[in-house]
Structures are given as C-alpha cells and as structure tokens.
Amino acid sequence: MAIVERSDESVIGQRADASAPHEELSTLLAPEMDAVNAVIKTRMASEHAPRIPQVTAHLIEAGGKRIRPLLTLAAARLCGHDGDQHIKLAAAVEFIHTATLLHDDVVDESNQRRGRPTANLLWDNKSSILVGDYLLARAFTLMVETGSLRVLDILSAASATIAEGEVLQLTAAQDLATDEPVYLKIVRGKTAALFSAATEVGGVVARAPEEQIDALRDYGDALGISFQMVDDLLDYWGSDATGKNVGDDFRERKLTLPVIKAVAKANAEERAFWARTIEKGDQREGDLNQALALLNKHNALRDTRAEALRWSETAKTALTRLPADPIRDLLGDIADFVVARVS
C-alpha cells in the first residue's frame, strides 16, 4: 500500500504493489527524482557539524516514498516546466517534511519511525530539534535559489500552518469539545498544507496560468485530507498494510474523526466513557472493544470513510482543470489509491 504517512510511510511503502500509481510516477520521473536526491545529499551536508548529515541521512535514507517532492515534480512537468527549478524546489519540500518529522518525533516522544529507531532515540532530542532547524533553514536557501518570492510565500505560509496545526493538536487532542472544523484544521496542518504547497509551487515554478495553480493547490489539499482520514479510519478498521495495531490512536488518546463523530452522537453514558478513556486517559480491559462498539453504533467508521471518499473525489475533480496528460492520470490514480485502502 502506498503513500505518505508521517508515521509509517516506509512500512507501507515496502509492501507496495509495483504497479502502485506513485511508483509509476516515480519511474516516469526517475531522472528528475535522481537529481532531487543528489541535491538532498549535497545540501544536507554541514562543513562543521558532522552530526547534521548523520541524523538527516538516518531519516531521509530510510526508504520514505518521497511523495511530496514527487508531487512537486509532477505538478511542474504537468504544467509544461522545461527548466530545472523544480528540482531544488522538490528538495526544499522534502527538507521541510524531514524537519517536521524530526520535530514531530520529539513532540510525540516516538521511539520508532518507518520500522527503525527514531533520531531522538539514537542521538537525543537536542540533535533532532537542531538538525530540524538546520534543514528548515536550508530549505529556504534552496527556495531563494529558484528566484521566486511567490514560492517562498507559499512554503513559509505552509510551514506556519504545519506548526499551527501541531500546536492545535496539542491542545485539542484530548478535549472532547474538539469538533469536525477543528479536526479539519489539524489535518490540514498535519498533512494537507505541505501536500497542497508541494503541488502549488510546482505550478508556480512552471509559470502555469492561475487557474491551473489553483487546481494544483486544491488537488494537494484534498488528497492530503483524504489520506489523513483514511489513516485515522484504518486505526480502528484495521489493515495488514499499515503495520499499526488496531486501536493505537485510542490508546494514545487521540481524538480523531471517527471518535469525534461518535462523541457528537453520544448519550450521557457514552460521553462519560469517552471522557474517562480519552480526556482522562483512564483505560481498562475491554475499553477498546467498547469504543469500537460505539463507533459502529453511530456509524462513525462508515461516515468517516464516506468523507474520505468525498475528499478523494474532490481531488480528482480538481485535476479536470489541468491539461490532459499521463501525469494527470497518475495523479488521479493516486487519489483513488489512497482510498483503495478502505474500499
């Protein structure tokens, strides 16, 4: 299975069908992806502090699918870009993503990512924080080299949205008052902001017409939201492919869309159950089964799936505003592929 998850991208990736659409896209754009990887390797170096490339390499060479830079390359090519500005831009997008992962793992106190120990475990939190800062700075330098202030504007705004979404998650995650609009903001920060920026800047660098740039942004946004909803769903639904156990989010007291939907329809007794298990974190034997029963009772999983499918459709609809092209077809296939995990 495919694509892009902050927590287990490569675990998913390793099981990917060779004909998965992002794999096809990667093959189609192989020379450019190679160029992106070369830029990443050069720019993650540090003349003075060898720990920087060590930490970065641990994460960046761990077999992630590089879906975000792939989206940037695809968007630029789809809009007819024939220069090489998109290469640096794609590398910048991957650096921002990697910086986010490094900081995420400190914030979440994670020990594992992509089936390997996290950098914060192998080195320490300090290194993860500072190397993340370094990569973010290097990302901005790469963007400057593309000569486009608009690109810098889009990606600095996306970086702010990412951090804002994470802060929001920090304060909202265990608060039963969290509703669907707040969830959507968190998801946009967590996943969709960088997806939509990645596709949008591809169009910008290609000097595409504004309506195409809008379409690319909408595609990335909807794809990111759809992906995250599927991921939150699979946590309860279960899937061999994610490498995660059913109920991880429940045990970690994460207020994701299925639970938000069940809480919205809860009676007093059910509300007390969610308050105890999620807000207070007082979880006992049998609670996960009870949670699953409540999710089913209120059709929360079914409704979450329906929303994920709607966002996938929104992503594909956005593509109709872009030129017909094999790349466009593959981007559509990716939107299908994301939700195929719950079909």
Next chain:
Amino acid sequence: MAIVERSDESVIGQRADASAPHEELSTLLAPEMDAVNAVIKTRMASEHAPRIPQVTAHLIEAGGKRIRPLLTLAAARLCGHDGDQHIKLAAAVEFIHTATLLHDDVVDESNQRRGRPTANLLWDNKSSILVGDYLLARAFTLMVETGSLRVLDILSAASATIAEGEVLQLTAAQDLATDEPVYLKIVRGKTAALFSAATEVGGVVARAPEEQIDALRDYGDALGISFQMVDDLLDYWGSDATGKNVGDDFRERKLTLPVIKAVAKANAEERAFWARTIEKGDQREGDLNQALALLNKHNALRDTRAEALRWSETAKTALTRLPADPIRDLLGDIADFVVARVS
C-alpha cells in the same frame, strides 16, 4: 550594563544606565521601534491556536532589549533608507531570535530566562518546539513581504549557521580537543550570525552600496563575537551585573574560550584536571578554585579579554566605512559598551 545575551539579556537590561548607547539608540528610533513592536504583536497571533501568542508573549514581552531589530533599524537608517521595509525586517529578525531562544531552552533544559520561568517549564517542551517553528515560518513570510530575495538569502543562511553552531556546541562542548577555531564557529552560530545578518539586511533594504553592506556585516559579526567572549569571560571573572554566579559555565561543563586557552597550555596533571571536571563532569569541592587558579596561571582570562577588545576594535573599524552620522557614533559606543563590562 547592556545588550543582548541569550541567557540574561533583561537581567542586564534592568540595571542599564539610562545613558547606555543602545538605550539612546532606542530612543532615537522610538517611532520605528514602536512600529516593529506593533508588527510583532500582530504577526505572533494565531487564528486557531491561542497557545502560540501566549507562549510568544511570555518570552517577547519579558523585557528583552530588542537589540537585534534595533541593529536592523539603525543599519537601514544609517544607509539612508526612507521607506518602511526595515520595520518588517526588524520584526522578522526578532522572530528568528525568539524561535532560537525557545528551542535553546529546550535543548539546554533551562528553567529560567530573564529572571522568569522558561516557556518549556510553564507549558512544555512540545509547545516551545512548535511555537518556535511557527515563529520561524512567520519570520520568512515577513521577509517575503519586503520583496527582497537577497534578504531571504542572508537570513536563511544565518538560520542555518545558528543551528549548525548549536549542533557543533552539542558535540564539542565537553571535548577537550575543541580549539579556538571551533570555538569561533560556535560563537558565530550562537551570537554573531544573527547580529551580522541583522545589520547586513538593514543595508540591503536601504539599497546601500556594496562596501557599506560589507561594513555592516563585519560590524555585526565582530560585535557579536566580542559580546560572547565578554560573556564567557564574566562567567569566571564575575560581575554584579550579569545576574549569574561565578563558575556557572564550569559547573555546566561548558568549554568556553578561557578554558580552551588554559587547556592549550596545560601540563599533563592540569590536563587530567580538565578531563575529569569538564569531559567527565566529576566535580568536587574546591575544583572551581583550582580552575580559576589554572586560568590565572596561564593568563587565560587576560588573553580572552584582549581578544574581546580586539573584536570590539574590529567592529569600530568596520564602522569607518560607513557614513558619518549620530547613529554610526552610537553603534561605535555600543561596541565600547560591550567590553566596558570587563574594563
């Protein structure tokens, strides 16, 4: 006493003589500093995550001297800037500094800054990391609004140097092999990189001639190095004004310039002392006095002071390449003021 220290800026500031040169400069540029403060207040807001302005306000309203944005304003005005681009730029510089402080306090596990509990203590490490990321992103957005790619280039490079210096300090701080060139790199990252970028971008936004921009960069670099050396010296020399205790760096096993100089001249027995106390952290009653005796024996404090004075002179020499102006005089006074603490 004056200026700018990552660790105790306001403690120093509170005791400042009203005629301190940075205070005079601040008075001279009061309307512009007010405008900078207004931009800071607006841009630290977050529509969705109220914790962001809470954490930021805790730090940014704690009475720091705003020396870095002041340097940006001064440099721009000295070079004849008559627009208002320097206001946003100065706010961006302060955001970068604030982001650095937030991350520093997590990395150093600090509990106090400017005489108040740190954000990581009042909230948590997670909030400090993420709010720092948010401010950094907002800083880049502000820079984009100045419309100058060169400004973005300078400040993204400075951000990379800051992070690199911190990583270097992480790995070198307790390694007796750390020599003066490594120390200088750390100091440039820790203090001088943002000082020199702050002054340089002031010249850039004013569209000053290249030789003036070079001079501003050299001034900020030398001022930052001088300041940090004085600070490292005062840790052993002692000063009522710093609010720090003699020997804090020793107890925290920081390999600063005085110790590096003493280690360079150490005999075998002395080397063993430094290895035990700094590298291994095995410190006993009387060790600080022994350290001070060794620093004096090898004239390490005297030589550190001489170097700080040389860098202060370098800063003043750089100013001779800039237009004669009351602002230039005050910048020269600031360079004197920094080393006046050890005169």
